[in-house]
Amino acid sequence: xxxxxxxxxxxxxxxxxDRFEHVGAVSAPNEQLARVYxxxxxxxxxxxxxxxxxxxxxxxxxxxxxxxxxxxxxxRAPADSR
Amino acid sequence: MTESGFRxxxxxPEGVSGHLAxxxxxxxxxxxxxxxxxxxxxxxxxxxxxxIACSAMAQDEWGHARILYAMxxxxxxxxxxxxxxxxxxxxxxxxxxxxxxxxxxxxxxLNFLWDTALSVQFEMLVESRYEPIHYKVRKLLEEERxxxxxxxxxxxxxLSAEGGRVAxxxxxxxxxxxxxxxxxxxxxxxxGTLAAHGIVxxxxxxxxxxxxxxxxxxxxxxxxxxxxxxxxxSTREPVWEDRWLARRRAVEGGPxxxxxxxxxxxxxxxxxxx
Numbered sequence: 282x283x284x285x286x287x288x289x290x291x292x293x294x295x296x297x298x299d300r301f302e303h304v305g306a307v308s309a310p311n312e313q314l315a316r317v318y319x320x321x322x323x324x325x326x327x328x329x330x331x332x333x334x335x336x337x338x339x340x341x342x343x344x345x346x347x348x349x350x351x352x353x354x355x356x357r358a359p360a361d362s363r
Numbered sequence: 364m365t366e367s368g369f370r371x372x373x374x375x376p377e378g379v380s381g382h383l384a385x386x387x388x389x390x391x392x393x394x395x396x397x398x399x400x401x402x403x404x405x406x407x408x409x410x411x412x413x414x415i416a417c418s419a420m421a422q423d424e425w426g427h428a429r430i431l432y433a434m435x436x437x438x439x440x441x442x443x444x445x446x447x448x449x450x451x452x453x454x455x456x457x458x459x460x461x462x463x464x465x466x467x468x469x470x471x472x473l474n475f476l477w478d479t480a481l482s483v484q485f486e487m488l489v490e491s492r493y494e495p496i497h498y499k500v501r502k503l504l505e506e507e508r509x510x511x512x513x514x515x516x517x518x519x520x521x522l523s524a525e526g527g528r529v530a531x532x533x534x535x536x537x538x539x540x541x542x543x544x545x546x547x548x549x550x551x552x553x554x555g556t557l558a559a560h561g562i563v564x565x566x567x568x569x570x571x572x573x574x575x576x577x578x579x580x581x582x583x584x585x586x587x588x589x590x591x592x593x594x595x596x597s598t599r600e601p602v603w604e605d606r607w608l609a610r611r612r613a614v615e616g617g618p619x620x621x622x623x624x625x626x627x628x629x630x631x632x633x634x635x636x637x
Contacts, residue, residue: 286520307412313516317509318412321419 286310290339290349291319293331306336306349366561368494372437375493379560382553383493384438386484386563388445389455389612391431393481395446396460396618398424399625400473403463416513420474423506430499437495447627451617454626455610459541462619468521468534475514476535476542476578482507483574484546487563515581522584532585539587543601545612546571553609 286309292301304323309315315333323331339348372380401421408414432442459477464470485504491497521527547554547567558566565573572595575588579595582588588595606615618626 308410309412309516310520311516313512313519314412317416317513317516320509321416322412324419 286314288336288349289315289319289333290336291323291331291333293323293326293328295326296329299329301330301332304331307333366492368492368497370494372439372493375562376560379556379562380438382556383562384435384440385455385553385610385612386557387431387434387438387496388440390481390484391428391435391445392454392456393460393477394424394431395428395626396454396456396622397473397478397481398422398428399622400460400464400470404467404470409467413517416509420478420510420513423510427503427506430503434495434499447632449627451619451623452611452615454617454623455612456618457541457545457613458616459538460618460622461616462622466530466534467517468527468530469537471514471517471521471531472534472538474510475518475581476538477545478507478510478514479577480542480545480574482511483570483577484563486573487565487570490564492561511577518581518584522581528584532587535582535585535587539582539597539599540602541613542574543571543597543599544603544607544614546574547609547612548601548603548607551609553612 288306288308289312290303291305291307293304294301305319307315307318307322309318312333312335315335319331319333336347336349341348344351369375372384375383398421401417401424404417405414405421408417432445435445436442457477459473464473482504485500485507488496488500489504491500518531521531549566549568551567554563554565554567554570557563558569563570575582575595575597579588579590583590583595586598588597607613608615617623624630
């Protein structure tokens with residue numbers, strides 16, 4: 282594990298009726314800091330709910346590459362391009 | 364509790380208003396200075412994310428300070444004079460904030476120990492009978508939850524390695540006494556009077572106990588606190604001998620020259636409108 286820990290994917294929704302959208306990613310040494318970093322980095326909206334999960338927790342379904350490593354149509358750079 | 368609230372400072376009982384203004388000013392000064400300490404690490408933090416967190420926390424602290432200074436208008440003070448025209452020894456902020464900190468561990472002592480000590484003092488105001496402040500406190504504490512998590516998250520990270528543990532224990536040890544003292548002595552007239560009138564929920568000893576409950580489980584890892592069954596206690600008695608000033612809520616002294624210039628906004632003075 283590097284000094285910055287691991288990558289966490291960040292999901293959030295503005296209203297209870299909304300679906301979660303993938304808003305970005307943060308690198309953090311642990312989940313507690315991942316929550317803080319996510320909340321303070323992706324503060325562009327008054328989120329109703331936000332959640333984070335380690336990138337490692339996601340399994341690829343139809344592509345050989347690991348998820349979240351193929352770029353993001355929203356134009357956000359992945360937090361970690363290792 | 365059926366006791367009615369106070370809508371403004373002039374409704375407060377005799378002898379209460381001065382103490383409450385003193386407390387609000389001390390909290391405001393601490394937040395203004397702490398905001399500067401957070402801002403010092405925006406570019407030097409261990410990761411980009413930590414730098415963003417420092418930036419967000421600095422903005423939170425400055426926002427809180429601004430609200431608190433403005434509140435002092437109700438007590439007959441001029442908020443602008445308080446913010447821009449005081450000398451160093453007129454600041455009511457902790458000696459922990461008088462100068463910049465040299466290391467990330469010392470920064471974490473401010474972030475985890477002292478910021479939490481300030482939050483505990485706001486917790487004491489959540490149901491204050493002085494209504495203008497209790498309306499403001501909940502949102503402030505919501506933001507502070509993330510400051511606590513930042514401090515605790517980083518502390519856990521450092522405690523997981525021997526080198527980090529030693530450096531952290533040293534930095535926490537150096538800040539510990541100032542934190543214990545920051546609530547005032549057990550017979551502190553300020554918090555005693557405010558507690559007796561329902562302005563704060565608990566007196567100095569009660570607030571200190573609450574702080575130990577919050578930071579104790581982590582501080583125990585550095586030998587500064589222990590679980591005494593029904594409560595968390597400090598393994599060190601507070602030392603008062605060096606000139607603790609009740610009015611300043613800290614020892615004699617004040618922010619150093621550079622900190623004072625920044626806290627007052629000296630460089631921006633010519634841009635200030637009336």
